[in-house]
Amino acid sequence: MIETMRGAPSNRLSAAPFMAFAAMLAMLLVAGIAQAASFTGNFHGIAAAAGMTLNLQEVDGRVVGRLSAADGKKYALNGERSADQSKGAQGSLRFGSSADAVGFFRLEERPLGIQFLFMPVRADGKPNMDLARDYSFLAQGVAVAAKSHFMAAPPAGTKIDVLRFIDEYRQWDPRDVARIYAGLDNRDQALVQLYDHASADVLWRVCSTNPPNDVVSQAMVDDLLDRQRTSCADLMPIVLGAQSGGLFPEFLRRARFQFEIIRETVLCNRGQSSTSKCADVSALGAPLIVRWRDAASIMRELSRMPEPERDMPPQSVAEPGAMAPYAAAPEAPAETVKTPPLRATIADVPAEMRPTKHILREARKVVKSRRLGIRLPLADPRV
Structure with a gap:
């Protein structure tokens, strides 16, 4: 026992140089690995x-x-x-x-x-x-099999009604949005294009597929960009800037509101809604149709980017029902901003909020021109 106790210190002392050598070797290996790593x-x-x-x-x-x-x-x-x-x-x-x-x-x-x-x-x-x-x-060469957060869209060849498109397009992959939108009736597409936030919502999703491609033809891109004075290549960086701000959920809410007007308009055209409700829908939609803005202008306002330099008349007082300028970003994080439930945004319109006869007349003219396939001059986004 005594000899064993005497030997113990001797073992510890003899192990010290070995431990020091091991530690130094480990440090050299770590340094070598760090040195070997390269950004090339x-x-x-x-x-x-x-x-x-x-x-x-x-x-x-x-x-x-x-x-x-x-x-x-x-x-x-x-x-x-x-x-x-x-x-x-x-x-x-x-x-x-x-x-x-x-x-x-x-x-x-x-x-x-x-x-x-x-x-x-x-x-x-x-x-x-x-x-x-x-x-x-x-x-390069690395692929990540990320789980898709999109809902499965109807397969190719399936005829989709515009009402189903309105209800589900936000949950589809952008390529499916483009494919199914392209299959909508021309009249339904023209109705969507009457509303700036609704058409901008579809446009940026389609542009994110990097068209033209196997699902988006050049003709479809040209039609979507009618009145827009931009291209997908110019629009997408502005959209990325808008998404990084706190106001993008408000854009999605306004697009949803406009799509609800489109939904009710379709029901009115099919004779599936009451006369009074159709009158309210017309009153809500008319100012939005007349005061249409291009997608790039909307996205710049969302991201607080300045408009490109050009002569712009001062903004006039908005008519009742027109979309107000975006307010400052909310204090709460973007994910806490909730949109209203479907079909909760179409309500009775008080008499004092109804647009003037001039606005209604202008809106009807725009709708008629679009149905006839006439390319309209771009409305000034600030007028």
């Missing part, structure tokens, strides 16, 4: 970065590359590894041949790709953290 590669964006690509090359701690946005614009990246390897790399972005930085970036490695933080530049040359945007990129 090609990456494609997912989620909010869908349609974006990132090409990077790392040499001796310098990280350079190119970011291609969804609208086709290309940005040059120039940065370097952070002193702390775990914090990735950071640097600046420049557009085209400009020498001035348009923003800053930070790269962090992820198991399947890269996390890219974009920070716009402020007037004083510092990063604007309040407007920073986070994007996820997957390495």
Whole structure:
């Protein structure tokens, strides 16, 4: 027993050099792994970065590359590894041949790709953290089998009534929305296009499929963009900006309200609604038809982006029933904003809220022109 106790310290002392060597070896291995990791590669964006690509090359701690946005614009990246390897790399972005930085970036490695933080530049040359945007990129060749959150849509070849489209399109994949909308009767499509938020809701979903493609023909794109003065490539970045703000749920609510007017209008046209209710629907819809706005203008207002420079007359006083400008973003998170239940937005319209005869007359003229297939001049979104 005594000899065993005497031997114990000797064993501990002899093990110390070995433990120190093991710890040093582990540190070298970790450093070697960190050193071996590289940002070099090609990456494609997912989620909010869908349609974006990132090409990077790392040499001796310098990280350079190119970011291609969804609208086709290309940005040059120039940065370097952070002193702390775990914090990735950071640097600046420049557009085209400009020498001035348009923003800053930070790269962090992820198991399947890269996390890219974009920070716009402020007037004083510092990063604007309040407007920073986070994007996820997957390495080329990596595919993630994400569970779809969309509801299964009716199969191809199934004739879908416009009322079912109104009730279910928000739950379908954008490609199914495009496919089924294309199969609607021309009269029903024309009715949807009379309302700005309803048509904008369909348009951005269709544009997100990157048309033309196997489900969206060029003719369909041209028809959807009638009166819009934009293209899908120009519209989608504005939509992404609108979705990042707190007002997008209000846009969806207004689109839903307009689709309820469309629903009731269809029922009136089919003789399935009362005369008084049809009069109320006409009173609600007429100002919205006359004061139609293009989708890009709506999305810019949602994202607080300035309108492109052009001569714009001052906004006139809105008629009763016209959509009011968007208010400031709500305090509550976007997911807590609830839309009203279906068919709860069509109610009796008080006499003082009914539009003037002039508005009703103008609305009827617009409806008649659309039914005849006449391409209308674009209504000024601010008039």
